[in-house]
Amino acid sequence: MVTLNVNGKDHALDIPDDMPILWAVRDVIGLTGTKFGCGKALCGACTVHLDGNPIRSCVTPVSAAAGKKITTIEAIGDTPEGRKVQQAWLALEVVQCGYCQSGQVMAASALLKSTPNPTDQDIDQAMAGNICRCGTYPRIRAAIKQAAN
């Protein structure tokens, strides 16, 4: 039995210790906002926060979340940074196909929490691991700057 705290709620789950957090969150708990892209920590689509830090949930086992708090896209809007990021994303119409965007929002929210006024370099560094095949990068950068103001 594994207990996962997701978005402030404890879930006692009968799952193996080595199950990636991604599948526990999506398939067992039913929160499908977090996406599967590559499964190899290469694309960022599966980004969630573990105690406020962005992680690749596709390669992080549930055992790594023992005693920690997982936050997903479904609840990031409850944090000050997440709310500002989501508002800026809507205002600047960042999204194209949308598939990578929950991961982008999670990465951007973590960046603003650690670096409230990021430079272009900070943004590029923090967001480099989040791939967008539609190429929404200029709008992502603009939205992060707007959210930071």
Ligand code: FES
């Ligand atoms: Fe986890 Fe691509 S699905 S990084």
